[in-house]
Amino acid sequence: MSTMSAREFNQDVSDAKRRADSGPLIITDRGEPAYVLLTMADYRRLGESGEDLLDRLSMDDDVDEGFEPPRVDPGLRRVPEL
Template sequence: MATMTAREFNRDVSAAKRAADQGAVVITDRGEPAYVLLSIRDYRRLGESGTSLVERLSMDEDIDVEFEPVRLDLSVPEL
């Protein structure tokens, strides 16, 4: 996945479009991912099955996933 800054995107939109032809382009704003540029082909492919994002991210109930949450002991400093 390609990445470019918002400034680079604004300076050279054509380069961003060429990169999006190869795959998703993450556009950052102040160093943080802010947007994703997709070709229309990829965008349509994402929505062609008619399933929602929640359905796409949901797992089958019969799949067992091991998960060990890390315990965080947070305290508020006294003033």
């Protein structure tokens, strides 16, 4: 993946688009990754599953119904009443 600062992006958007043609372009802000520029084809390829974002982020498929966490004895005891 290629990287470009936000300042460089603002000065030469055409260069950013050319660089994004060969793969995602990370645009940094103050040295930290802030944005990603993709071609429309790459963007569509990301959504090929046909699921919406909520479905893709859902962990329903990962649920293990047979999972039972072990009981934990915290070692607490009652304080006698005075």
